[in-house]
Amino acid sequence: MPGLLRSIVPTTGRLFAIGDIHGCCEELCALLKHLETVENLNAGDRVVFIGDYVDRGPDSRGVIEALLAFKNKFANTVFLRGNHEAMLLNFLGFEGEHGDFYLRNGGSDTLLSYGLLADQDSVTVRKQMPVAHLDFIRSTEFGVIIGPGIFVHAGLHPLKTLEEQTPEDMLWIREEFAQNIHKFEKTIVFGHTPYWQVFLNLPYKIGIDTGCVYDNVLSALDITGQRVLQVKRNGVEVKITSLEAIAAEG
Numbered sequence: 104m105p106g107l108l109r110s111i112v113p114t115t116g117r118l119f120a121i122g123d124i125h126g127c128c129e130e131l132c133a134l135l136k137h138l139e140t141v142e143n144l145n146a147g148d149r150v151v152f153i154g155d156y157v158d159r160g161p162d163s164r165g166v167i168e169a170l171l172a173f174k175n176k177f178a179n180t181v182f183l184r185g186n187h188e189a190m191l192l193n194f195l196g197f198e199g200e201h202g203d204f205y206l207r208n209g210g211s212d213t214l215l216s217y218g219l220l221a222d223q224d225s226v227t228v229r230k231q232m233p234v235a236h237l238d239f240i241r242s243t244e245f246g247v248i249i250g251p252g253i254f255v256h257a258g259l260h261p262l263k264t265l266e267e268q269t270p271e272d273m274l275w276i277r278e279e280f281a282q283n284i285h286k287f288e289k290t291i292v293f294g295h296t297p298y299w300q301v302f303l304n305l306p307y308k309i310g311i312d313t314g315c316v317y318d319n320v321l322s323a324l325d326i327t328g329q330r331v332l333q334v335k336r337n338g339v340e341v342k343i344t345s346l347e348a349i350a351a352e353g
Contacts, residue, residue, distance in 0.1 A: 106265060106266040106267070106268060107245040107246060107268055107269075107270065107273060108245070108246045108247065108248050108253065108255075108265055108268070109244060109246070109247050109248070110247070110248045110249075111149075111181070111247050111248065111249045113149075113249055113250040114147050114148065114149050114179060115147050116145065116146075116147030116148035116149065116179075116327075117147075117148045117149075117325065117326075117327040117328065118148070118149050118151070118249065118250075118252075118325075118326040118327050119138065119144075119148065119149070119150045119151070119323055119324065119325055119326065119327075120150070120151045120152075120153060120254060120292050120311055120323070120324045120326065121134070121150065121151070121152050121153060121311070121321075121322070121323045121324075122153055122294045122311035122312045122313055122315075122321065122322045122323070122324075123153060123154065123155040123185065123294045123295065123297070123311075123312040123314075123315070123316075124152075124155065124156050124160070124166050124315065124321065125155055125156075125157070125158055125159045125160045125163075125187070125209070125315065125316035126156075126157060126158060126159055126160020126161055126162050126163040126165075126166055126212060126213065126216065126316065127160045127161075127162075127166070127315045127316055127321055127336065128160070128161070128162035128163075128165035128166045128169060129162075129337070129339070130315055130320075130321040130334045130335075130336060130337075130338065130339075131166055131169055131170075131321060132169055133334045133338070133339040133340075133341065134321055134323055134332065134334050134341060135169065135173055137332065137334075137341040138150070138323070138332075139176075141341070142325075142332075144177065146177065146178065146179065147179075148177070148179065149179040149180070149181065149249070150173075150177060150179070150180045150181070151180075151181040151183065151247065151249070151254045151292070152170065152180070152181065152182045152183060153183055153185070153254065153255075153256055153292070153293065153294035153311060153312070154182075154183040154184050154185025154186075154187075154188060154243065154256035154274075154294060154295075155185030155186065155187045155188070155256065155294060155295070155312070156170060156182075156185070156187075156188065156240075157187055157188065157191060157209075157210075157213045157240075158187045158190075158191075158208065158209030158210055158212055158213050159209035159212055159316045160212065160315075160316045161212070161216070162216050163212065163213040163216045163217075164213075164216040164217050164236070165216070167236045167239060167240075170182065170239070171235060171236075171239055174239075181244065181247055181254070182239070182242070182243045182244065183243060183244055183245070183246060183247070183254060183255065183256050184240075184243035184244060184245055184256060184274065185243075185256045185257075185274065185294065185295065186201075186256065186257065186274040186275050186295065187208070187209065187210075188240050188243055189201070189270070189274050190202055190204070190205040190208060190210065191205060191210060191213065191240065192240060192241065193205070194206070194210065194225050194228075195225055195228060195229045195232075195237070196225060196229065197241060198241075200270070200271070200274075202225075206221070206222060214228060217231060217232060218231075219231060245270060245273050245274070246259075246268075246273055248289070251289050251290060252289055252290050252291070252292055252326065253265075253287060253289045253290070253291045253292070254291075254292045254293075255273050255291060255292075255293055256273060256274055256293065256294055256295050257272075257273060257274050257275055257276045257277065257280070257293060257294070257295035257296070258272075258273070258276045258277070258279075258280030258281065258291060258293045258295070258296075258308070259272060259273065259276070259280060259285065259287065259291060260272040260276060260279060260280065261279065261280060261283045261284070261285040261286070265287065274295075275295075276295075277295070277296050280293075280308075281296055281302075281308075281310070284307050285307060285308075290305065290306055290307065290308065290309060291307065291308045291309070292308075292309050292311060292324065292326075293308060293309070293310055293311070293312075294310070294311055294312035295312055296310060296312060297312045297313065297314035297317060297319070298310050298312065298313055298314070299313065299314070299319060300313065300349060300352070301313060301322055301324065301331050301346075301349055303346065303349060303350050305350075309324065311323075311324050313333065315334075315336050316336075317336075318336045319335075319336060320333040320334060320335050320336065320342075321333065321334045321336075329345060329346045329347070330343055330344065330345050330346065331343070331344050331345075331346065331349060
């Protein structure tokens with residue numbers, strides 16, 4: 104499909120999506136370990152990361168390392184770009200937008216995780232960050248379509264066609280998307296806007312940013328199994344809840 108959304112042929116395996124991480128490395132590693140060892144994740148399964156890997160949390164560098172290691176094990180993994188990756192790239196002089204307020208929007212925490220000063224200049228940051236990390240961030244995608252779902256960081260503009268969506272829409276939109284229904288005939292799985300629990304507005308949208316960095320939980324949506332797997336901030340135990348139970352809670 105033309106535009107910023109890439110269509111992916113569904114695999115025969117399961118489909119998972121993981122919400123905003125924001126430097127919460129220990130919680131991410133606990134969740135990934137559970138997927139690998141308890142859920143027995145295999146080569147036929149696909150995992151989509153919804154973006155915002157860096158900033159605000161304590162270990163953005165560790166998060167990127169963990170994601171690179173996971174990518175090496177599971178080739179079907181998809182990494183979407185969040186608005187924080189876009190800000191970081193723009194701050195470093197690459198593509199992206201709003202790099203001018205990157206440091207005061209959580210970017211200083213990322214710099215500290217790389218052993219840099221909280222207000223380090225962008226030239227030094229670009230030289231000191233591992234090339235593999237920069238390449239990873241630059242390789243992130245704006246959105247993908249898999250079967251009946253659209254996966255995107257922030258959402259889509261409900262008054263535009265899929266082909267008309269812009270990076271600003273897909274990385275930054277909030278109320279216009281969250282508070283309105285759309286006509287795309289697919290369920291949109293998104294992050295960006297934190298909720299206390301996974302946000303269900305079926306068949307239109309599912310929000311999976313559950314604010315781990317704000318002392319809540321990191322969530323993985325098991326789309327195939329209609330479940331949510333969650334790790335509390337500073338925890339390692341994985342709690343599993345059905346989407347039906349979440350919907351019943353309102």
